[in-house]
Amino acid sequence: MLLLSPILAGGGPLALAESLTMVSWGGSYARACEKAFYEPFTEETGIEVREEDYNGGLAQIRAQVETGNVHWDVVDMNMADAVRGCDEGLLEPIVPGDLAPGADGTPAGEDFFPGSLTECGVGTLFYSTIYAYNLEKFAEVKPSTIGDFFDLEKFPGRRGMRRTPQVNLEFALMADGVPLDQVYAILDTQEGLDRAFRKLDSIKDRIVWWEAGAQPPQMLADGEVAMTTAYNGRIFNAQVLENQPFAIVWDGQLLDMGQLVIVAGSPNLQAARQFLSFASTVRSMVAVGRYISYSPARQSGTALISTHLETGVDMKPHMPTAPENVAGGLQYDWEWWSDHIDEMNLRFIAWLLR
Amino acid sequence: MRPALLVLPLAAFILVTFVAPLAVMLGRSLYDPLVADALPETLRLLRQWDGERTPSEPVFETMAGELLKARRERTLGRIATRVNRVQAGLRSALLKSVRKLRSAPRPDSWREAMIAVDPKWAEARTWHAIRRAGERFTLRHYLHALDLDQAPGGGIVRQPPDLRIYLPLLQRTLAVSLGITLLCLLLGYPIAYLIANAPPRRANLLLLLVLVPFWTSLLVRTTSWIVLLQTQGVINDLLAAVGLIAEDQRISMIYNMTGTVVAMTHVLLPFMVLPLYSVMRTIPPLYMSAAASLGASFLQAFRRVYWPQTLPGVAAGSLLVFILAIGYFITPALVGGQSGQLISNMVAYHMQQSLNWGLAAALGGVLLGGVFLLYLVFNRLVGVDRMRLG
Numbered sequence A: 001m002l003l004l005s006p007i008l009a010g011g012g013p014l015a016l017a018e019s020l021t022m023v024s025w026g027g028s029y030a031r032a033c034e035k036a037f038y039e040p041f042t043e044e045t046g047i048e049v050r051e052e053d054y055n056g057g058l059a060q061i062r063a064q065v066e067t068g069n070v071h072w073d074v075v076d077m078n079m080a081d082a083v084r085g086c087d088e089g090l091l092e093p094i095v096p097g098d099l100a101p102g103a104d105g106t107p108a109g110e111d112f113f114p115g116s117l118t119e120c121g122v123g124t125l126f127y128s129t130i131y132a133y134n135l136e137k138f139a140e141v142k143p144s145t146i147g148d149f150f151d152l153e154k155f156p157g158r159r160g161m162r163r164t165p166q167v168n169l170e171f172a173l174m175a176d177g178v179p180l181d182q183v184y185a186i187l188d189t190q191e192g193l194d195r196a197f198r199k200l201d202s203i204k205d206r207i208v209w210w211e212a213g214a215q216p217p218q219m220l221a222d223g224e225v226a227m228t229t230a231y232n233g234r235i236f237n238a239q240v241l242e243n244q245p246f247a248i249v250w251d252g253q254l255l256d257m258g259q260l261v262i263v264a265g266s267p268n269l270q271a272a273r274q275f276l277s278f279a280s281t282v283r284s285m286v287a288v289g290r291y292i293s294y295s296p297a298r299q300s301g302t303a304l305i306s307t308h309l310e311t312g313v314d315m316k317p318h319m320p321t322a323p324e325n326v327a328g329g330l331q332y333d334w335e336w337w338s339d340h341i342d343e344m345n346l347r348f349i350a351w352l353l354r
Numbered sequence B: 001m002r003p004a005l006l007v008l009p010l011a012a013f014i015l016v017t018f019v020a021p022l023a024v025m026l027g028r029s030l031y032d033p034l035v036a037d038a039l040p041e042t043l044r045l046l047r048q049w050d051g052e053r054t055p056s057e058p059v060f061e062t063m064a065g066e067l068l069k070a071r072r073e074r075t076l077g078r079i080a081t082r083v084n085r086v087q088a089g090l091r092s093a094l095l096k097s098v099r100k101l102r103s104a105p106r107p108d109s110w111r112e113a114m115i116a117v118d119p120k121w122a123e124a125r126t127w128h129a130i131r132r133a134g135e136r137f138t139l140r141h142y143l144h145a146l147d148l149d150q151a152p153g154g155g156i157v158r159q160p161p162d163l164r165i166y167l168p169l170l171q172r173t174l175a176v177s178l179g180i181t182l183l184c185l186l187l188g189y190p191i192a193y194l195i196a197n198a199p200p201r202r203a204n205l206l207l208l209l210v211l212v213p214f215w216t217s218l219l220v221r222t223t224s225w226i227v228l229l230q231t232q233g234v235i236n237d238l239l240a241a242v243g244l245i246a247e248d249q250r251i252s253m254i255y256n257m258t259g260t261v262v263a264m265t266h267v268l269l270p271f272m273v274l275p276l277y278s279v280m281r282t283i284p285p286l287y288m289s290a291a292a293s294l295g296a297s298f299l300q301a302f303r304r305v306y307w308p309q310t311l312p313g314v315a316a317g318s319l320l321v322f323i324l325a326i327g328y329f330i331t332p333a334l335v336g337g338q339s340g341q342l343i344s345n346m347v348a349y350h351m352q353q354s355l356n357w358g359l360a361a362a363l364g365g366v367l368l369g370g371v372f373l374l375y376l377v378f379n380r381l382v383g384v385d386r387m388r389l390g
Helices: A005-010 A027-045 A059-066 A079-087 A168-175 A180-187 A190-201 A215-222 A232-242 A269-279 A282-288 A334-353 B002-028 B034-038 B040-046 B057-072 B076-086 B090-103 B110-117 B124-133 B140-145 B166-197 B200-215 B218-229 B234-241 B257-280 B286-293 B298-326 B330-335 B343-352 B357-381
Strands: A019-024 A048-053 A074-078 A121-134 A159-162 A207-210 A227-231 A246-262 B148-150 B156-158
Touching (some): A019 A027, A079 A121, A079 A246, A079 B076, A079 B090, A121 A215, A168 A180, A168 A246, A180 A190, A190 A334, A207 A215, A215 A227, A215 A232, A227 A232, B002 B357, B040 B124, B057 B090, B090 B110, B140 B148, B140 B357, B166 B298, B166 B357, B200 B257, B257 B298, B330 B343
Antiparallel strands (some): A074 A246, A121 A227, B148 B156
């Protein structure tokens, strides 16, 4: 020990290779990111990227920051969590100078879609929560609207839903006939909230809850559910890579954006910042879109969307931002959710236990 | 002196690893200085507030200053979380206000600026909530654990029906634990009888069959039940194959209350069988023969001769199973789905997800108190000194 200590303390040539911990959503999405920018980043900088999975939310980060035992560096999270985490002081502010200009030379500040740069987060990809069904289960009459998801008579069978109030409350109101532009205004009232939960009540005993993004395609394939909400890219990958007979219903899709953030007190802050600049280049964003159907958060990336690397499928019609897919969809209101998530969680748990 | 020294290592161990953490945790359910430390001046000014009208400009100005300071020191999130637990909705009011005030130039009136961001700042109940969140010592967590809340003007009210979680869950936990105890008794009693009265070699074999699962990892046993009971699992496959159920009408036996009860009964069964067996082994079989020779039927002999002698074992086994069941966490978490959750899962939720450790501690305190109360009743009815654990 005595002999080793000067070496360990001094670092120098004997120090271990630099590394950072990247926390993401697992499954086919994490594999896509790994190929698209984790591995190229390691090749270019020699910094090793260690991967961990989580299922969203701020609880783990809050526990790490509050106990002063931070071991995550970069986290992939949704807009609502990124804004809230920033307000709570759990995340490092972004240094604007770290962000590279767009593919056509546009400065980063103008290249990103409006709203996708927040104080502590850099937008990377648009993804959406849709619902998908098994074609073998509904061969003749096919579900086509968000209302069909809640119609147990016309389309019998169990439903998969993520075990959070987010997205489900919006789906319930849309299915109940609320026009898209009024969903959040109505959700903001006590009657609107009751209405959403009543709609969920109508299918409650047929719901199978999922937590990790990799579960819904599995549940569909196993016949555990007849239809399920899911992230669009996971269903796409099951379709093209495993030839699963799944179909996506874009009506009522909830479009959101993935953000990369750095945890406050990250033990590898320099490496994390370097990683964030690398991951937020147009090149990295477009590269992800060659493995999974999520589209770039930068305007100069839209024109560069190409084909699926492994199968040659044209990715454009599969992107959540494709004009025909956006038509019946809703933009996820991260500000509403970052303000209401605590009350909604409590009410949701109380509802689940009833 | 000597006996004291002999128990000293164990006593020290228990003090450090059991009593101290328990005391610290229970302390958390009563003591929370975070808001009081962060907003000292605001709380001092609020002490002179009349409690009815919107507070005056100095209160707003002081609070805005202290909130902006908290934002810089990165404690704002925790303050907002604490205040939000007293009154839902205030987190957003706090965070939104600070977000807007930070980016705007210094306003002429903080009062008007904050009310413009969120009209909640004009309501008296908001300020009552901040005052209550600023109490260092509080019974709030215990009230919440019992689905009660403090009304803004004082006095205690029940939570609105759509937020009542813990009392129904506590009732469910009690009912399920009682049910599991009864099931274990029904299943365990005949087995214990069989082992106690079998020839030694067969008794050893049977005892081994009870002990092997007892020694097997809890996780292995619980996940085995998942393999057996799931919709595409062994039992459903079998029933579908022989045509007892249609392929699309497979039974949901797991991720619900059925799963919890089945798996927990299996896991806890040895805790019933072993005390029963140890008591039954000491009852000479001759007693039953004697009763029969005096003309008693089997049922009569059992009821009046055998059963009373096994009571210490029944009591010990039941108490053991019941107390273990009431705080059981891992099995319901894995196989309970939504309807099979127990109070311990809410304690885990507040420890790991919402990070409301005060409430988690209070729920633990309520559970501890409940078990203690039941123990007293049990002692009164059966008598703990009559119990035999083995």
